[in-house]
Amino acid sequence: MKISFAEFENRLRDFTRNPSSSDFETLAIDLFRLQFNHVLAYRKFCEAEGYTPENVKVWADIPAIPTTAFKDFELTGIPVTQRTAIFQSSGTSEQRPSRHFHNARSLALYELSSLMWAREYLPLNGTMLFLTPSPAQAAHSSLVRMFDTFRREAALAHTMFAGHADASGGWQVDVPQIISELSRVIDCATPIGVLGTAFNFVHLLDELAIRKLRVQLPPGSWILETGGYKGRSRSLPKPELHRLLHDFFGIQPNRIVCEYGMSELSSQAYNTSLNRVVAGSRTFQFPP
Incomplete structure (x- = not known):
């Protein structure tokens, strides 16, 4: 059965809003088929490893391509x-970055996925201060794109990017601007999220x-802290x-959330939640 990107996109959007384990297996296999058929470099990698849609029946058997391949090949089905x-990908100036291509529809999926999972862990409806440059100065950063998605989620709250390239x-970081904003929220007794x-x-x-x-x-x-x-x-x-964050800002350790993300993954993990009780030790949790 042939699957179109448009059809799969709609199913993935529904799953992101209401995930279930049974849907995940089918979606993962169908995505593998799409990528195998439309991403030539990935198809050659899979065939070299002996994997095709005919013999991959469970999601755990889908071959994962090394992240270094994103530096050497255009691993995308987007024309x-x-x-x-x-x-x-982030890195030093001497390194060749990985590249991850998007169109308007794939960006919308990335933003939806980022937002749905972050809502489980972060209070995104209040004042936020981002220590990174704005999207206008860091258009190639998936992290900045995610932060801008958070900014738009908190549309009625005061938010600010306080970094520059x-x-x-x-x-x-723009230290005078940051000091000014922190002084403002202290004077107003307004809780703030500082992200960077x-x-x-x-x-x-x-x-x-x-x-x-x-x-x-x-x-x-x-x-x-990412x-x-x-x-x-x-x-x-x-x-x-x-x-040091506690000493300089008075933030208790249980109010410091760690995030892990890679542009190669297009998903984020958080190690504790500020919105609900998380049992056990602080370990990174990825979306289902």
Whole structure:
């Protein structure tokens, strides 16, 4: 049975809104068939490994292509004329990034998936401060796209991007702007979510230390830390980073959420929830 991308897109959107284990198996196999038939580089990889739609019957048997392949091949079924965005993996300037192509419909699916899972873990209806550049300055970042999706979700709340890209494309934090915004929410006693990469936070902490400045964010405030240093700052063990976040912002460890994501995956994992009780230790949870 032939499956079209449009038909599969509708089914995937329905599943994202209301997932079930029985639907997942069928969707995964059908997606494998679509990608096998429409992505030449992936098809050649599967055939070399001995996998085809005829002998792959369960999702666990679907071959996973190495992430390095995204650097060397255009692993997409979207024709060149339909591509409207390209996400690139983060890394140092010396590295060749992975490339991930999108059109308007695939971007809508990415945003829906990001939002549905984040709602389980983060209070997205309040004030948020993003330490990254805005989408206008970081159009190739899937993380920034996700943050902008969060911004639009909190349409009635005050949100702000407080980072910028320098001449080399590196990300810097706008410390005066951040201090101004944190002062505002403290004066108003408004809880705030501060979201950024690990190196964003290290840059900010270093600048606050130079200024001998520490703040006590209002009760209910929280932090989302997405990890990843990529050589862009000194690296800190996670417990040390979180201790400093507590010392400089007054945020308790249970209000610091870690996120893990890769542009190659188009999915995110969170290690605790601020919206519900999570049993057991803090381990990353991916969407079903």
